């Protein structure tokens with residue numbers, strides 16, 4: 624096995640990007656016209672923002688894309704001045720062998736407001752020679768004058784089916800067997816994040832020839848939904864010691880963190896009330912206790928003690 628699969632299976636062409644169809648169609652127009660405005664890509668992690676930017680750059684700049692392309696991380700440890708210097712130096716030069724130059728600036732939402740205003744001046748200064756692609760998780764953290772200078776593209780979390788198909792494709796290519804339950808488990812925990820899904824798949828593949836639900840749980844530290852369900856059932860039936868045993872086993876053997884336990888308890892209980900298996904009034908009492916437990920753990924309280932205390936609320 625050579626190198627990370629997330630890189631090996633990063634689509635190189637716009638047409639190979641999974642999902643995000645409307646975005647790809649809009650971008651292909653720019654390629655056809657050989658020109659583009661400044662762009663802003665927003666959306667959660669692992670859904671193809673960087674991949675799409677690179678694929679677009681290659682297809683719009685053509686053969687000499689490398690010479691006409693600058694990739695920067697806005698949260699560069701060396702500070703915003705370094706970022707601006709590099710933009711300046713890059714923009715001083717004329718495009719070679721391509722119609723214009725492109726600067727891809729990642730994680731723009733980590734820039735301070737002051738730095739964003741400076742960036743905006745940079746964007747105005749070099750409109751003739753360069754276009755910007757800015758990438759961020761939340762467009763609301765970007766100042767209006769930048770937003771209004773960009774065509775905004777909102778990337779959505781990938782659909783379960785899309786992720787599953789991609790994982791199947793990778794498995795076939797790598798010669799791994801994956802059963803349906805295993806892939807479903809990855810999809811469930813990836814929550815629309817393709818990077819996460821591919822990383823979990825590779826980790827599980829390094830453990831053995833076939834990918835099953837079991838092999839997924841070997842490599843992720845989440846609790847099995849069945850275990851959480853059993854724990855809650857026991858607590859609801861008044862068997863505190865039984866519930867407590869499952870809690871301790873999951874946290875010790877599976878290595879599930881306190882934060883993950885609370886989140887998974889929340890998911891289980893929400894599902895019960897949605898499926899009509901729990902009264903809304905009981906849910907409302909529990910949710911308050913879950914919220915309290917969540918807060919305390921995040922503030923640094925001992926997770927095991929907090930979770931045991933939470934279980935007593937189910938009795």
Ligand SMILES: Nc1ncnc2c1ncn2[C@@H]1O[C@H](COP(=O)(O)OP(=O)(O)O)[C@@H](O)[C@H]1O
Pocket residue numbers: 628629630632633634639640641642643667668669670671672673674675781789817818819821
């Ligand atoms: N839409 C997608 N289609 C195919 N692979 C994807 C997609 N989105 C993410 N990936 C996979 O996840 C990796 C990281 O994606 P990236 O584009 O860097 O995500 P981000 O949205 O965080 O910039 C890629 O190298 C690729 O393997």
Ligand SMILES: [Mg+2]
Pocket residue numbers: 672673674729758
């Ligand atoms: Mg990225």
